[in-house]
Amino acid sequence: MSDELKPNENAAETVKGAVEGAVKGAAKGTVEGADSQPTSPGRFATLTRDLFTGNALIPVLAVLASFLVGGILIALSSESVQSASSYFFARPGDTFSAIWNSIFGAYDALFRGSIYNYQASNFGDGILSLTQTLAYATPITIAGLGLAVAFRSGLFNIGGTGQIIAGAVGSTIVALYLPIWPGPLHFLIAVLAGVIAGALFGGFVGFLKASTGANEVIVTIMFNYVAVFLLHYSLTSWLKAPLAVNPQSSPLPNDVLYPSLAGSAYPLHAGFIAMLLAVAGVWWLMNRSSVGFHFKALGHNPSASRVAGINIGRTYFLVMAVSGALAGLAGTSQILGTEKYLGTGVAATYGFDAITVALLGRSNPMGVLAAGILFGGLRAGAVTMQANQNVPIDIVYVVQSMIVLFIAAPPLVRSIFFMPKQKEVRA
Numbered sequence: 001m002s003d004e005l006k007p008n009e010n011a012a013e014t015v016k017g018a019v020e021g022a023v024k025g026a027a028k029g030t031v032e033g034a035d036s037q038p039t040s041p042g043r044f045a046t047l048t049r050d051l052f053t054g055n056a057l058i059p060v061l062a063v064l065a066s067f068l069v070g071g072i073l074i075a076l077s078s079e080s081v082q083s084a085s086s087y088f089f090a091r092p093g094d095t096f097s098a099i100w101n102s103i104f105g106a107y108d109a110l111f112r113g114s115i116y117n118y119q120a121s122n123f124g125d126g127i128l129s130l131t132q133t134l135a136y137a138t139p140i141t142i143a144g145l146g147l148a149v150a151f152r153s154g155l156f157n158i159g160g161t162g163q164i165i166a167g168a169v170g171s172t173i174v175a176l177y178l179p180i181w182p183g184p185l186h187f188l189i190a191v192l193a194g195v196i197a198g199a200l201f202g203g204f205v206g207f208l209k210a211s212t213g214a215n216e217v218i219v220t221i222m223f224n225y226v227a228v229f230l231l232h233y234s235l236t237s238w239l240k241a242p243l244a245v246n247p248q249s250s251p252l253p254n255d256v257l258y259p260s261l262a263g264s265a266y267p268l269h270a271g272f273i274a275m276l277l278a279v280a281g282v283w284w285l286m287n288r289s290s291v292g293f294h295f296k297a298l299g300h301n302p303s304a305s306r307v308a309g310i311n312i313g314r315t316y317f318l319v320m321a322v323s324g325a326l327a328g329l330a331g332t333s334q335i336l337g338t339e340k341y342l343g344t345g346v347a348a349t350y351g352f353d354a355i356t357v358a359l360l361g362r363s364n365p366m367g368v369l370a371a372g373i374l375f376g377g378l379r380a381g382a383v384t385m386q387a388n389q390n391v392p393i394d395i396v397y398v399v400q401s402m403i404v405l406f407i408a409a410p411p412l413v414r415s416i417f418f419m420p421k422q423k424e425v426r427a
Contacts, residue, residue, distance in 0.1 A: 059360050059367070061413045062406035063374065070399040071103045074391055078102035106391045113384025114377035124265075129380060131268040135338060137376025138271045139164070139330040139350045144357035144368045145282045146202075146326030150216075151363045152286060153319040154299035159205060159220030161351025162227030163198040163324040167331025169231065170197030172239065172249055172342040175256040183255035190256040191274075191332045198328015199321045201227070206320030210313030216320070224351070232344060239342060249342035258337035271333030275369075278326060283365040285322070295319055327351070356400060359407050375400065 075081050084091075084098040112119060114133045120126040143160045150157035171194035174186075181189060205223065208214040234240075235247035242250070258269040286292040297305040298315050306312050334346055353375055360374075361367030382396040406413050414421065 056362070057419075058410045058413050059362065059371075059407060061417050061419075062360070062403055065406050065413060065416055066399045066402035067107075069402050070395055071107070073395055073398060074106045075099045075102050077392060077395070079390075102389075105389045106385050106395075109385045109388045109391070110378075110381035112381075112388075114381035128266060129384075131262055131266040132380040133373065133376045134272055135267040135269070135376070136379040137372045138269075138275045138337070139334045140353050140357055140375050141275050141369055141372025142271075142278050142330035142333060143327045143350055143354035144361065144372055145278050145365060146198075146323040146330070147354050147358040148361065148363040148365070148368050149282060149286065149295065149326065150319055150323040151358055152299050153295040153315075154302065155206075155209075155316070155319055155323075156217050157202070157205075157220055157320065157323050158217055158355065159202065159223050159324070159351070160327050160330075160354045161347045162220070162224040163201050163327030164331040164334065164347040164351055165227040165231050166201035166324070167194035167198040167328025168335040168342060168346045169234065169239075169331075170194045170328065171256070171332045171335050172252065175252045175336070176239075176250060179253065186253075187256045187258075187336075190336060191329070194332035194335070195325045195328045198331060199325035202324015202327065203317050203321030205324075206317035209320075210316040231342075231346075235342065235344060241341075247344055251341045252336065256336055257340060258333065267338065269333075269337040271337040274329060274333060275372075278329060279365045279369050282326070286365070291318065327354070330354075353400070356404050356407075360403060 078098065080098045081095065081102055084094040088095045113129050115130055117126045117129050120128075143164060146163070147157050147160055171190045174190040174193040178189075179186060201223065205214075205216055205219050208219055209216050232247065235249065239249050241248060244250075258271045258274075260266070261268045261270060261272060284292075286296065294305070294310050294315050295318075297308065297310060298312065298319070302312055305315070330350065331346070334348075334350070335342055339346055357368055357371040357375055360371035361369070378396050378400065382393045385391040385396070386393045411421075413419070
């Protein structure tokens, strides 16, 4: 009997030795007794590879290519370049000098208008440009976060403009017609009203998609028009200020306004803090919560998500409600922080800029934050470019449009910068 057990004991010892060898070998990147397999790269190696060889480099190069195109347009529109080119063959150096001066002068003005004005008489005046950039970036980034949530969930939300307007109107109604709470509470309820209004405006689109299969692209575009026309109607009737000539509301009371972060001389307000909290909140939602897991699963494969037990209809509604809530928060930062009264231009172009920001940031919260600050800088610096260098402000819009073009065409960016073609991954 003991002889019969010896082979089993030997087998057990063999298995035990193999397991121990595998554990020890795993620490060295190999498994003893097995063929060597390539080890997976660590997080730092993966990040480095993505930054310098992968798709993460495409947005950076897209921005660079857009600035190159903008430089060409600046040179072509410069009067000094046009004048020097008329005698190019006599003195070609004048033309090249004029081209350099026009491009350098324009982008120098962009820097001074968006980051730091080194020509200012003191440091306080110099950083006014940076605070202006961050103030512009606040609603763009918050709305971009909302659209990024939808994009990562497989839904293309084009209704940022309408949802921003809904948020602004919701906050205005509470601020002007429900002043029954003390100051801080009144402010918090006004902000919450804007967030809820945006969530309802976006969530209804998700409800329509879940219940009827409506295409969210068409519905959100049409809801933009609904919001714009309702805003115009409201500002010419019950929301219009009594003595106002233009369609606008009365000024909002001070107790509902976002507090200033740097003093009354600077445009930066506490909406910037709300933006940073929104970035952290969206990161947690999409990477650490079960709801965010459902969102991403829906974006990857709705059919597989349904088989896995995810309620697709409810998830559609939640995705659009969260997306609309963030856009509504952007509306509150605009109405309670920057404008301080409701007008027809409260949403400006932020709703469509947010689409570009979400795409440029690759629907990643930190990427959206960087892209939002970039677009805020372009907005802030465009005024200085036009005032100091006589550069048409439309050049900035062309740069923004080119960013969208290059983001949508990665092979074009790879060709411009002589990058190797991306290898196809076969299943």
